[in-house]
Amino acid sequence: MPELPEVETIKNALEKTIGETLIEDVIINNYNLRQKIPYNLREKIKGASINNYQRRAKYIIIELNNDLSLIWHMGMSGKILICDNLPQQINKHDHVIIKTANGFMIYNDPRRFGLFTYAPTDEVFNLKLFQGIGPEPFEKTFNGKYLYERLKSQKLPVKAAIMDQKNVVGIGNIYASESLFLAGISPLRPANSLTLEECNVLVEMSRKVLKKAIAAGGSTLRDYEKPDGNLGYFQNQHCVYQKSGQKCPNCTCDIHKTGGIQKTIIAGRSTFYCKHKQK
Numbered sequence: 001m002p003e004l005p006e007v008e009t010i011k012n013a014l015e016k017t018i019g020e021t022l023i024e025d026v027i028i029n030n031y032n033l034r035q036k037i038p039y040n041l042r043e044k045i046k047g048a049s050i051n052n053y054q055r056r057a058k059y060i061i062i063e064l065n066n067d068l069s070l071i072w073h074m075g076m077s078g079k080i081l082i083c084d085n086l087p088q089q090i091n092k093h094d095h096v097i098i099k100t101a102n103g104f105m106i107y108n109d110p111r112r113f114g115l116f117t118y119a120p121t122d123e124v125f126n127l128k129l130f131q132g133i134g135p136e137p138f139e140k141t142f143n144g145k146y147l148y149e150r151l152k153s154q155k156l157p158v159k160a161a162i163m164d165q166k167n168v169v170g171i172g173n174i175y176a177s178e179s180l181f182l183a184g185i186s187p188l189r190p191a192n193s194l195t196l197e198e199c200n201v202l203v204e205m206s207r208k209v210l211k212k213a214i215a216a217g218g219s220t221l222r223d224y225e226k227p228d229g230n231l232g233y234f235q236n237q238h239c240v241y242q243k244s245g246q247k248c249p250n251c252t253c254d255i256h257k258t259g260g261i262q263k264t265i266i267a268g269r270s271t272f273y274c275k276h277k278q279k
């Protein structure tokens with residue numbers, strides 16, 4: 001599933017390659033995403049120009065010059081391909097094709113959990129999609145004190161808590177394991193057992209991990225491809241994610257005694273950590 005760094009990477013690539021330009025046409029091959037694509041979407045956006053690209057949580061918001069904005073979510077398996085020309089053969093999972101003066105954006109989503117819709121620009125953030133979600137990880141409002149106050153009434157494992165979009169958006173499964181490893185905090189700890197100091201460190205480490213991943217162009221995992229066709233390479237830099245049994249980087253644990261990086265399941269998701277470093 002694309003996480004925050006991947007979505008940020010897609011947004012940056014669209015900004016760079018498609019940019020502010022005219023939408024010449026829209027071809028919708030399949031309206032049946034998790035939430036149906038509005039039937040009048042083509043007539044609403046054809047002929048409009050793109051003014052701006054934004055990301056909020058894992059949504060890309062494309063502001064048009066006709067007071068409407070497109071809202072795009074990649075779901076579980078979606079990706080956006082950017083091409084100069086329309087491919088000879090349309091893939092059966094290419095649900096939406098947007099033809100602009102600067103090239104094509106093709107939305108491909110085999111599992112169709114994504115979302116593609118529009119709303120009046122000044123009402124976008126009032127939509128239900130954006131209600132009750134926490135701050136962005138790079139916003140000032142996401143800080144150690146905020147996290148401490150949020151977590152002190154939550155008994156679930158801290159890993160599940162930092163993945164809860166109501167607490168903070170954009171820390172998905174990979175980055176939750178990685179951030180907790182760098183912070184030296186066990187993913188199994190009840191969220192309300194963290195001290196203010198630990199919350200400070202955790203905020204700092206989650207930013208560090210996300211920044212590094214954005215700089216590397218996001219992680220390349222099974223369902224993800226950068227829109228320009230290049231593959232991201234952050235997975236090569238993961239410290240613990242999907243590295244069970246291996247020695248953890250910069251840690252003094254003795255792999256023969258500890259068995260290396262451990263894998264466990266928290267809230268249904270694979271979790272990786274070092275028992276020695278993370279308390």
Ligand SMILES: [Zn+2]
Nearest residue numbers: 248251253274
């Ligand atoms: Zn270790």
